[in-house]
Amino acid sequence: MSDAMQSHGGAEPATRRRERISQQVRQWCEQARIDGNRRELSDDAAVLIAAGHLDEPTRQVLTNRRRVGRVIPTVIAFTDLRLLTDEQTRLQRRASETRPGAAALLVGYRAADLARRLQSARAAVLVSDSHYANGVRAIRRERRDGVHLEPAQREALYAALQRTPAPLPDGRGPVEQVLGSTFGAAAERVASRAPGALAEAGRWAAQALGATPGPAGERFADPVDTLLFLAGTLFDRIDGSSAWRSEHFEVQRVQLDLADELMQIAVDAVALRGIGAELTSALRSTRVDAAREQVRARQRALEPVWDQLVERVAALARIGDLLGQAEDQLRSMAATARAMSLDSRIDDLVARSGNRELSAENTHNVGDQFGEVEEMMLGYRSVLYGDILALTTRSRSAGGDR
Numbered sequence: 414m415s416d417a418m419q420s421h422g423g424a425e426p427a428t429r430r431r432e433r434i435s436q437q438v439r440q441w442c443e444q445a446r447i448d449g450n451r452r453e454l455s456d457d458a459a460v461l462i463a464a465g466h467l468d469e470p471t472r473q474v475l476t477n478r479r480r481v482g483r484v485i486p487t488v489i490a491f492t493d494l495r496l497l498t499d500e501q502t503r504l505q506r507r508a509s510e511t512r513p514g515a516a517a518l519l520v521g522y523r524a525a526d527l528a529r530r531l532q533s534a535r536a537a538v539l540v541s542d543s544h545y546a547n548g549v550r551a552i553r554r555e556r557r558d559g560v561h562l563e564p565a566q567r568e569a570l571y572a573a574l575q576r577t578p579a580p581l582p583d584g585r586g587p588v589e590q591v592l593g594s595t596f597g598a599a600a601e602r603v604a605s606r607a608p609g610a611l612a613e614a615g616r617w618a619a620q621a622l623g624a625t626p627g628p629a630g631e632r633f634a635d636p637v638d639t640l641l642f643l644a645g646t647l648f649d650r651i652d653g654s655s656a657w658r659s660e661h662f663e664v665q666r667v668q669l670d671l672a673d674e675l676m677q678i679a680v681d682a683v684a685l686r687g688i689g690a691e692l693t694s695a696l697r698s699t700r701v702d703a704a705r706e707q708v709r710a711r712q713r714a715l716e717p718v719w720d721q722l723v724e725r726v727a728a729l730a731r732i733g734d735l736l737g738q739a740e741d742q743l744r745s746m747a748a749t750a751r752a753m754s755l756d757s758r759i760d761d762l763v764a765r766s767g768n769r770e771l772s773a774e775n776t777h778n779v780g781d782q783f784g785e786v787e788e789m790m791l792g793y794r795s796v797l798y799g800d801i802l803a804l805t806t807r808s809r810s811a812g813g814d815r
């Protein structure tokens with residue numbers, strides 16, 4: 414909240430608000446955990462994040478398709494696609510390590526079932542007559558318009574969508590997942606030693622012993638997944654905001670291309686994670702002190718990039734926070750408008766009662782409320798302008814560095 418808005422109920426100063434939100438976003442990312450209940454990324458946000466894994470020509474095609482309202486076909490939510498992919502990979506590995514027997518059959522059956530579901534999702538993304546051109550002339554026309562995804566580009570997009578950031582199942586982190594696998598194996602041993610109904614009871618009991626409640630909130634695989642998921646949910650929050658789409662923020666919508674901002678955050682975050690993994694691998698593989706120090710120096714050089722990414726997401730969080738407050742004011746404005754629409758009926762009623770002064774006073778009060786709301790919206794626009802300016806300036810600066 415800007416200092417100019419201090420008169421409105423002791424609002425939070427802009428600097429304090431910026432620090433508070435930035436600190437919260439950084440804490441969530443570094444802990445790989447976001448407070449709150451489970452959320453789902455929209456297909457739109459998931460595709461924009463997936464674009465971070467793709468090359469520039471494919472990203473441009475996706476941008477063009479989005480501008481003309483062309484969506485990517487799907488049969489399941491892309492966050493679910495990520496979870497199914499991870500589970501199927503884990504089950505395949507587990508099946509290869511399990512001794513032949515009933516347990517191996519169950520794991521193999523589950524893995525095969527997931528493979529069929531993933532194949533159905535893959536077919537939906539790669540082949541759809543209603544989403545992609547079929548004939549030669551139609552394909553040429555789409556290529557000319559810059560909206561045609563080639564088969565190889567669709568394959569790359571599907572692989573990227575399989576990496577959509579998603580909360581870990583049951584809010585479990587990597588350590589908890591390992592513990593869960595251990596207790597899962599124990600459950601199989603208990604079940605294998607107990608016949609019939611006792612086997613089922615034994616399996617459930619062993620699983621219950623291994624089910625320990627984790628901390629509140631959603632846990633993620635790593636800080637980058639956390640940052641990308643948070644950026645995607647903020648994109649959905651802002652893009653779906655009635656205040657953002659109102660006439661009050663027309664100028665701000667032109668100033669900030671939300672889809673491009675999310676895509677560029679994803680591009681930089683994916684690149685940072687890839688380079689960071691390569692540096693970590695290089696550090697582990699070398700024993701030469703001079704080489705190790707050089708690798709560490711390059712790792713330190715990447716720290717400002719992470720800081721910039723966190724601040725870009727924090728800027729989106731500030732915009733989302735501000736729009737939430739603006740929506741409250743717009744709802745108040747709508748209620749006031751409904752009250753004004755009753756003026757004629759109120760006048761008739763007051764005229765019959767002979768008390769015309771009440772009607773005039775009511776009209777003045779309604780007008781005063783409108784004036785207060787408009788003043789508040791001016792304050793919101795002022796603060797929002799500062800947040801967007803900081804975000805777009807940082808984005809342009811990052812683009813120039815690349």
